[in-house]
Amino acid sequence: ISERVSYYIKHLNINYMIFDTWMAPEIIEKSIKEFGIEPIKHIVKKDTYDLWRGLQEQPNKLQVVYDIELERECLGLRVKEASSLSPKVDHPYNGSKDISDAVANCIWFLATEIELDNTTPQILLAHSL
8 A cells, every 4th residue: 555655645746644543654654754744643523523514614615525435424423522622523333434534634634734825735535444
């Protein structure tokens, strides 16, 4: 998978990498050493999903391409009250939130971390099973 990610980074002009777990340290390390991309670790919590929902509710602010698995994950999400200030979002038993977390992380990054001009950014979502 590391070689495939390298191919996409080169050919799609990828400049940023956001991740939420250390499950693929070789890809994270390669992005730094081979491409000079400093990865950003961000854990999706309720406030990230609230940002996504808020942007979608504003006219012409955000459109997410329809995907049946993404929809299934989003509809199954549940808020878990945490002892910290930021509640967590979890998936039901036998469910997943891998795709929805990846989309939420892209939206979080584009909305809060960089200045966008009027061009459409190129985004690569890499999901490992």
